[in-house]
Amino acid sequence: MTVFKNYFKIAKRYMFTIVLYIVIFLGISAIMSIASNSSESNMYSSLAKPTIGIINNDGKSIFTDTFIEYLNEKTNVKDIDYDISDIKDAIFYRKLDYVVVIPKGYAFSFINLNNPQLETYEIKGSYASVYPKLLIEQFLKFSKLYAESGFGVNDIVNNTIEDLKQEVEIKPIEKETEELNLLAVKFNYLNYSFLAILILIISLITNKFKKENLKRRNLASSKPFSRINFELFLGHLVLTIIVWIIFMLLMIIMHKSQMFNSQGLLYIMNSFVFAITALALSFFIGNIVKDEEAAGSLANVVSLGTSFICGAFVPQILLGDFVLTIAKLFPSYYFILNNELIGKTNSISWVTFSPILFNLIIVFVFGVCYYLLTILFNKINLLKKKGEIYD
Amino acid sequence: MFWHVFVNQFKMIIRRKEMLFWVIFFPVILATFFNLAFSNLTTQEQFKSFNIAVIETENYQQDNNFQGLLNQLSTGKNKIFNYEISTEVVALEKLNNNEITAYLNYQDKIEIVVNDNNSNVSILKGIIDNYYQTSSMFTTIISYRPFLESEELMTKFNSPSTFFQGEESKNTDYTVIYFYTLIGMACLYSASFSMFAINRLEANSGAKGARTSVSSAPKYKMILSSLLATFIIQFISLLVLLAYLIFILKINFGNNLNLILLVCFVGTIVSSMLGIFVSTLFKGNVEKKTGIIIGYTMVCSFLAGMMFIDMKYIVADKFPILANINPVNLITDSLYAIYYYSEPSRVFINVFFLLMFAFVLFLLSINSLRRKRYDSI
Secondary structure (H helix, E strand, C coil), X not given: CXXXXXXXXXXXXXXXXXXXXXXXXXXXXXXXXXXXXXXXXXXCCCCCCCEEEEEECCCCCHHHHHHHHHHHHHCXXXXXXXXXXXXXXXXXXXXXXXXXXXXXXXXXXXHCCCCCCEEEEECCCEHHHHHHHXXXXXXXXXXXXXXXXXXXXXXXXXXXXXXXXXXXXXXXCCCCCHHHHHHHHHHHHHHHHHHHHHHHHHHHHHHHHCCHHHHHHHHHCCCCXXXXXXXXXXXXXXXXXXXXXXXXXXXXXXXXXXXXXXXXXXXXXXXXXXHHHHHHHHHHHHHHCCXXXXXXXXXXXXXXXXXXXXXXXXXXXXXXXXXXXXXXXXXXXHHHHXXXXXXXXXXXXXXXXXXXXXXXXXXXXXXXXXXXXXXXXXXXXXXXXXXXXXX | CHHHHHHHHHHHHHHCXXXXXXXXXXXXXXXXXXXXXXXXXXXXXXXXXXXXXXECCHHHHHCHHHHHHHHHHCCCCCXXXXXXXXXXXXXXXXXXXXXXXXXXXXCCXXXXXXXXXXXXXXXXXXXXXXXXXXHHHHHHHHHHCCCCCHHHHHHHHHCCCCCEEXXXXXXXXXXXXXXXHHHHHHHHHCHHHHHHHHHHHCHHHCHHHHHHHHCCCCHXXXXXXXXXXXXXXXXXXXXXXHHHHHHHCCCCCCCCHHHHHHHHHHHXXXXXXXXXXXXXXXXXXXXXXXXXXXXXXXXXXXXXXXXXXXXXXXXHHHCHHHHHCCHHHHHHHHHHHHHHCCCCHHHHHHHHHHHHHHHHHHHHHHHHHCCCCCCCC
């Protein structure tokens, strides 16, 4: 086990870089986890209750007060400062679905049928703006007809509110397990962290073993080449498991209540299998790439690229069929699919577990393929080198 | 001397083909991935009519008004949904297969049965609510004002009225932000070019560095010429990315090319300074310095919204200072301002902050850049 022991000597020399990577990606995972909790309006989820902003320049009056109260009840009203660029930013980043500015003298003008207009901001034609617009239009249309029929202000607002209380019921046929799906999203983020960290660290260390004189010395030893490769892989494996444990601790600290049940266990198991495959992929990349800087770029391409097209950052249901077909070429797709499946599993039985197991096996097979490819690549390279030496 | 160093630094970068290839093309590849992932997103956001089913009940058959409403909403250019008459069993099955958004069961009152709650359901509910609300209103008005003709009221109610004067922003595709962060990231990432170049000049970086240090050439000249060489390569690599985004992926950047180039130019200055800063202020092997640049770039990109677009907004909203010292965010925000706002003042503010950032990095490294004496090396 000389190679295995030496592995850690080298790893120790690059301790700073290794710890730096782990800390950074751990931090990113943690912040992303918290942010996805607190950000109430997730632009990808379809909003049942729109978030709107109201700026009232008309002061207090029965009409405007009732109007605002009505909107308060039907939507999430956010307090906003009256700064056009703030509003426009909030609209652009989908923090607000709709903004209404009530101009000065609006209520008086409205009651007197002068047809005043509200200033609005929205993403034209977007889903999120259709509903708040409908709500506002309803209120104004009703009030207007009452006003036209000669009712006084009090009657106008009271009748309108009374009418608008008429509502039908929505009957869901299935209860969604919201909370646990959120956990699936958080495990999906691991696709990014694991791939980024492992590719960066493993290619860093692999590169040292590839340095010409160290490599020749190794090859000249009595140890078979495959054995050297295997011990290297073992070293990587230990590192991977350490990284995995650190991330699992983070998950447990952040979501204590949800981790210690069968579902939590499935998530953990899924992430472990994926970590091993990510390791095999990193081992492959570390071996084929010669330049360290290039390995850094590749780490970014692979971790970010797969996170986007396989559904870690953008949910799989929102991706097009063509993209998903490409995504199936990467183990990340099956890892993420599994997280979603686990999120939907309420009780574990063979029926619910078998598709999860199937995906686990696919992820693992990807790992085995990467490992075999690496061995093959190194073998071919070795034969080439031998030729050079004999010539 | 200036051109001698310049040419050689240039050659040294060009010769590291693998590194050059990846640093230039990895943002290009990532952009391709982004483009794939987002191709579907904004179209999903646009409202499309949806499908519902209506259970054929006695109440439904008797309610001509309601039938009229359904017909009205399911025809024409601005139709909201398509509906079909069905039985409860069939409708339930279709609902489970997600073929329809909901079905309406008209018993004493209309019931909306759904699979999960989404915007379509909200819209549908709004419509059905409206149906009841309108009839409630007519009842109220007629009871207080029996002399009013219901026909006349109906015409008044249905006459189109404009309650809003809306601001219509043209450029509202938020996915462009991802591509903008990519430019910011590519900018910072290429700091490794200048880091390598400056590192080679330092005596403690190896034999070549020591040799360069004892030459008679003034150090500032060597630094300037090295920087010029890396600056050109960094700027060109950024232009390659920009051209790819604009001409091949057809990402919308607004229409002020001069400002965009200014932002890229200033971004490259920042990355050059970052390279100097990391190579001089951090001691240790090149791997460590590369690690710092990669790590720093990723943190900045993350905070600028590259992995999670809400992040950019949260940081700008809650920690504005952090947003203003994050070069990736400043570059992203400049490009966003060019795209979304027509007037350029916000771009200039961001550019100012970027230049300040570069200047601070330069000040911090200036001392370590000076010629050093070594008793032994």
